[in-house]
Amino acid sequence: MRALRRFTVRAQLPPALAPLQTLATNLRWSWHPPTHDLFATLDPQAWERAGQDPVRLLGEIPSAKLAELAADAETVVTVRELADDLAAYLVEPRWYQGEREDDPTLPAAIGYFSMEFGVSEVLPNYSGGLGVLAGDHLKASSDLGLPLIGVGLLYRSGYFRQSLSLDGWQLETYPVLDPQGLPLQLLVDADGEQVLVEIAMPGGKTLKSRVWQAAVGRVPLLLLDSDIEDNDPELRGVTDRLYGGDQDQRIRQEILVGIGGVRAVRAYCAITGHPEPEIFHTNEGHAGYLGLERIRELSAGPGLSFDEALATVRAGTVFTTHTPVPAGIDRFPVDMVKHYFHPGLLPGVPIDRVLALGAEDNPNMFNMAHMGLRLAQRANGVSKLHGAVSRGMFGGLWEGFDADEVPIGSVTNGVHGPTWEAREVAGLMGEPGHPRPEEVSDEQLWDLRNALRARLVDEVRRRVKEAWLQRGASLPELGWTEHVFDAGVLTVGFARRVPTYKRLTLMLRDKGRLRDLLLDPQRPVQLVVAGKxxxxxxxxxxxxxxxxxxxxxxxxxxxxxxxxxxxxxxxRYLYWGCDVWLN
Incomplete structure (x- = not known):
C-alpha cells in the first residue's frame, strides 16, 4: 500500500506568458537553441535549481518575478515569436511530406515501439544507447516530418541513480517521479475521462494502464503507466522500474508495451484523428508481442486465418536487433509464456502458434529475438559489421540459406545532430545545409577542439569532487581534484552500459602498459570512463x-x-570534449 505520494503543482502563468507552458511541454526546446536560451534567461538561478528543466523552472520562478517578466515587452515578444515558430514547425510541410506527394503509397503513419526512450534528461525514461537511439529517431523524424508515433512505458523510478561506495561498489537509488512534474499530458477521451488500456492477466485479473503523451516536436510519444488505483499492488508495480524485477516482471512489461502499446495507439488515433500506423517498427525484441496483438485484430475483425494474418503483419513490420551476443537477448521459459498467454489474453490466437514463433534450439525457452525476426518482413542490425554478425547469429532461422543470403541487413546507428552537436561547431562551420562561405582554417578547428576539451576537463573535476563527497570524503582532503585531467592532453572516452559481455575492463588486461600510456612524460593520455x-x-x-x-x-x-x-x-560533455571514443 502506497500511502505517501508526491504531487507537483504547475505554475499559473500571467496571460502574456501563457505560451511558455506549451514551449516547456514540447520537448523541441531540448534541441532548439532559441527556446532553450529563452528558458535559461528567464531566471538563471532558478534555471540551475530546476536542473535546466523548463517544466520545473516555471514552478521555481516566484510570482513576483513572473509578473516582472510579463511586464517586460522584449520578453513577451520573444515568447510570442517562439510560440509562433513552434506552431509553424508543427504543421508546415517538411521533407517527408514532399516525398509523399511524389509517392502517395508511402505510409501515412508508423508505429515505433521501444522499451526505453532517451529524449532528454528531464524525462529519465532510458538506461543507455538503445533508449538514446530511440530518442534521436523521434527527434530526427520530427525534423524530417516522418509521421511516427512512439510507444513505450512510463517508469515511475526511471532506471536508477548511480553512486559509489568508498570501496568503489555501485550503489543504486530510485527517485520517485511524478508524471505531473514531467513534460507529459494524460490521454483523455471526448468526455475528459482518462483512457485506460486493459490486458487480461492470469487468474482472472486485469492489468489496466493509463496513457501519457509526450510531445517530441511533431512526434507523439505514448507512455503506458500501470501505477493506478484500479490495479492491485502487484500489477500496479509493472511499470515501476526500467529493466527491474524478475522474469515475471519483465514478461509483464513486454506484454504491456507490445500488446498494450498497440491498443494505446488505436485509442490515440481514434481520439485525435491521427492516421493509423501502416508500418510497425520494433526497436529490439522487447516489444515483439505487438505482432501477436495485430494478428488478433486481423483474426477478429476481417476474419483472416492465422497464416493470412501473420503474412499481413509481416508485410508491415520492421525489426531492429541491437545485441551482438546471445547473452543480450530476452528469453523466457516456455511454461511462463504459456501461463501468461492464457486464452483470455489474445482470443483466437493459438498458443502453439505463439510458441512456434519464439522457438529456439532449447525447447524449454522462448526467444524474443527469434519471434521478432519471424514476425518482420524486414530486419536489420545497427552497423555493417553488426549486420554480418547478426546473419551469423540468426542464420539458423533460414535453413538452407548461406550466411550472406540471410535477410538481415544493416542501418548504421547515427545521432540527431542538433541534440549532440556543440553550438560552437555550428557557429564555426555553419548550420547543416548552410555552411559558412569563408574557409575555416586548421588553427580555428584546433582552437575549437581545445576549447571543448577544456570544458570537459572542468566538468570532470566538478563531478570527481562530487563523487568523492558522496563516497564519504571530506572537502579539505579533496584539493587534488582541482588538478584532475589536463586540457592539453589527448582525452579518450569510454561510456556505456556495463554488462559483463561488453568487456569494460579489457583496458586493464595489462595494467602496467595502461599506466605507462597515462603517465608518458612526452605524450600522455587521459581516460574518462562512465556507465551503469x-x-x-x-x-x-x-x-x-x-x-x-x-x-x-x-x-x-x-x-x-x-x-x-x-x-x-x-x-554531451563527453561527446564534445573527448578526442577519441572507444567502443
Whole structure:
C-alpha cells in the first residue's frame, strides 16, 4: 500500500506568458537553441535549481518575478515569436511530406515501439544507447516530418541513480517521479475521462494502464503507466522500474508495451484523428508481442486465418536487433509464456502458434529475438559489421540459406545532430545545409577542439569532487581534484552500459602498459570512463569496482576517472570534449 505520494503543482502563468507552458511541454526546446536560451534567461538561478528543466523552472520562478517578466515587452515578444515558430514547425510541410506527394503509397503513419526512450534528461525514461537511439529517431523524424508515433512505458523510478561506495561498489537509488512534474499530458477521451488500456492477466485479473503523451516536436510519444488505483499492488508495480524485477516482471512489461502499446495507439488515433500506423517498427525484441496483438485484430475483425494474418503483419513490420551476443537477448521459459498467454489474453490466437514463433534450439525457452525476426518482413542490425554478425547469429532461422543470403541487413546507428552537436561547431562551420562561405582554417578547428576539451576537463573535476563527497570524503582532503585531467592532453572516452559481455575492463588486461600510456612524460593520455551496471548484475558491478580501484590510485587518478551516474547530460560533455571514443 502506497500511502505517501508526491504531487507537483504547475505554475499559473500571467496571460502574456501563457505560451511558455506549451514551449516547456514540447520537448523541441531540448534541441532548439532559441527556446532553450529563452528558458535559461528567464531566471538563471532558478534555471540551475530546476536542473535546466523548463517544466520545473516555471514552478521555481516566484510570482513576483513572473509578473516582472510579463511586464517586460522584449520578453513577451520573444515568447510570442517562439510560440509562433513552434506552431509553424508543427504543421508546415517538411521533407517527408514532399516525398509523399511524389509517392502517395508511402505510409501515412508508423508505429515505433521501444522499451526505453532517451529524449532528454528531464524525462529519465532510458538506461543507455538503445533508449538514446530511440530518442534521436523521434527527434530526427520530427525534423524530417516522418509521421511516427512512439510507444513505450512510463517508469515511475526511471532506471536508477548511480553512486559509489568508498570501496568503489555501485550503489543504486530510485527517485520517485511524478508524471505531473514531467513534460507529459494524460490521454483523455471526448468526455475528459482518462483512457485506460486493459490486458487480461492470469487468474482472472486485469492489468489496466493509463496513457501519457509526450510531445517530441511533431512526434507523439505514448507512455503506458500501470501505477493506478484500479490495479492491485502487484500489477500496479509493472511499470515501476526500467529493466527491474524478475522474469515475471519483465514478461509483464513486454506484454504491456507490445500488446498494450498497440491498443494505446488505436485509442490515440481514434481520439485525435491521427492516421493509423501502416508500418510497425520494433526497436529490439522487447516489444515483439505487438505482432501477436495485430494478428488478433486481423483474426477478429476481417476474419483472416492465422497464416493470412501473420503474412499481413509481416508485410508491415520492421525489426531492429541491437545485441551482438546471445547473452543480450530476452528469453523466457516456455511454461511462463504459456501461463501468461492464457486464452483470455489474445482470443483466437493459438498458443502453439505463439510458441512456434519464439522457438529456439532449447525447447524449454522462448526467444524474443527469434519471434521478432519471424514476425518482420524486414530486419536489420545497427552497423555493417553488426549486420554480418547478426546473419551469423540468426542464420539458423533460414535453413538452407548461406550466411550472406540471410535477410538481415544493416542501418548504421547515427545521432540527431542538433541534440549532440556543440553550438560552437555550428557557429564555426555553419548550420547543416548552410555552411559558412569563408574557409575555416586548421588553427580555428584546433582552437575549437581545445576549447571543448577544456570544458570537459572542468566538468570532470566538478563531478570527481562530487563523487568523492558522496563516497564519504571530506572537502579539505579533496584539493587534488582541482588538478584532475589536463586540457592539453589527448582525452579518450569510454561510456556505456556495463554488462559483463561488453568487456569494460579489457583496458586493464595489462595494467602496467595502461599506466605507462597515462603517465608518458612526452605524450600522455587521459581516460574518462562512465556507465551503469544492472542492479542485479554483480558481475558487471565487479567490473566497475575494478576500474574504480585502479582509478583511485594516487599515482594515476589525475589521468583516469570513473564518473558515476552516466546520463545524457554527462554524455554531451563527453561527446564534445573527448578526442577519441572507444567502443
Amino acid at each position: 551496471s544492472h542492479p542485479a548484475d554483480d558481475g558487471g558491478k565487479a567490473l566497475i569496482q575494478e576500474i574504480v580501484r585502479f582509478a583511485d590510485d594516487p599515482a594515476v587518478r589525475h589521468r583516469i576517472v570513473f564518473l558515476p551516474d552516466y546520463d545524457m547530460s554527462m554524455a
